[in-house]
Amino acid sequence: MTDELPKTDLAADAHPAAGQPLLRIEGVAKTFGTFRAVDGVSLDIKAGEFFALLGPSGCGKTTLLRMLAGFEAPDEGRILLDGKDIAQALPHERPINMMFQNYALFPHLSVRDNIAFGLKRAGLARTEIATRVAEMVALVKLEGLEKRKPDQLSGGQRQRVALARALARRPKLLLLDEPLAALDKKLRENTQGELMELQRRLGMTFIIVTHDQEEAMTMADRIGVMKSGKLAQVAPPRELYEAPRSRWIAEFVGDINLFDGESKLRDGHRLVIGTRDAGTLVVAEPREPVGAGRFAVAIRPEKIKLSRRGPVSEAGHETTLNRLDGVIADICYLGGSTTYKVKLETGGMVQASVANSARLDVDAYSLNQHVVAWFTPDDCVVLPS
Secondary structure, three states: OOOOOOOOOOOOOOOOOOOOOOEEEEEEEEEEOOEEEEEEEEEEEOOOOEEEEEOOOOOOHHHHHHHHHOOOOOOEEEEEEOOEEOOOOOHHHOOEEEEOOOOOOOOOOOHHHHHHHHHHHOOOOHHHHHHHHHHHHHHOOOOOOOOOOHHHOOHHHHHHHHHHHHHHOOOOEEEEEOOOOOOOHHHHHHHHHHHHHHHHHHOOEEEEEEOOHHHHHHHOOEEEEEEOOEEEEEEOHHHHHHOOOOHHHHHHOOOOEEEEEEEEEEEOOEEEEEEOOOEEEEEEOOOOOOOOOEEEEEEOHHHOEEEOOOOEOOOOOEOOOEEEEEEEEEEEEOOOEEEEEEEEOOOOEEEEEEEOOOOOOOOOOOOOOEEEEEEOHHHOEEEEO
8 A cells, every 4th residue: 555545543442461372272173074174273463463374285274374363263272352251252252354265255345335344234323334334445545436236346446345354354363364365466466465464564463364475475474384274383574485384384395305315414603414316415404403314405596506517616616506407398487587497417306596687698508508506504495204
């Protein structure tokens, strides 16, 4: 949103006791028949936080969101909002609103009446309803469209109506279930920025469910990655990307090169790991101590440099960095960057992402060209194999 957004008091009463999270989820579980959709999830979310639940289809993220909204009751555990257990409370008894993926607008009602619907159900006075609707219309920039029906609006405008309706009752917590999935790429990117600005301006707590990694990384203060009903890792976006806790997280979040190997020895604060596809690699020792055994060495594609002759120091001598010889097997031009797949002499494959800094890159590599892929020990992350 722009600086013209009106200031509101939507979240004025959403302040938990000092030091306490706004939302605390304790050992929550949900089973459908023999399928355990959510399996003992515990999580704290602070007031004013933009939190994302990320994961593949069927991982339990939407089921968890529905339990927060009250559409499903947990079989186990507690859900505390401002210290009060709301796990068995009905949806309308919770100071929580949810914005659905399909927006769930009433087709026969105008923009104004869609936004006002929940306020009327809550029994607010007519003047108060009119004031709040006008506030919401201005907040999401729908002025002049108040009398239109949903089928007279664009996808982005319908999304704004749904958001305005969800905010109108001034909830302490706003839940968003894949809210941008129906929008085209450009509109989705613009709306991400608007949602972030709106959330910051209101100081409200947002929880978004998405399977789009880029969306979660762009919008959220922290991300909880779910796998098979459990939280696999909770961390800020940068930490999640740069320091994944497991091989699965590393593979799920972004692109990654993985080389399986076995530790051979320690060299100061570095590990020497022998791999089948990349030979012997020198890597920085992990933050958490690891013993001997089998590991995977993970390197993000943008950390890998390509050159025709290999890395050279300022003095003109080759460095002792990790280097892999191979030939360009595939090229994917992506506008801002180009991804090269390099087939190594061992038969393995490594992927490198190179920024396109020049308008026409005359130094670009070509298919079957010999190159050296190189990276530093600090570019590597050591993970359990």
